[in-house]
Amino acid sequence: MISTTSERVSVDDPSLAHFLYALMSAFPILFLPTLVGLFINLGQRTSCSGAMISSHLRWQRHSIIGFMLMGGIGLSLTQIWLSSLVYLVAILWFCHRIVKGWLNLTDGAAV
Known part of the structure; x- marks a missing residue:
């Protein structure tokens, strides 16, 4: 007898996460690849089923948003030396x- 029950199979395919890390690492190119990676990441929030991959997607989202916030703080500062210091810390942290x-x-570990 053939069973036709369907079970949801959790596949932890890390290729999307590798691709998004590659886009994040291209941030010196006008920050555009990082924003594209953020939009892809936000689109995958609901469809990701594995715990490891979802932890990496969350890590990437928090990294990009934190980098943007630190960049905004650096942009709002009026003193050039302080602004440069904030940019340097933001780049090193990112x-x-x-x-x-x-x-x-x-x-193969979660973050």
């Missing part, structure tokens, strides 16, 4: 988040 997230994804 690069750290990209590297840490991507390495954890490669290892």
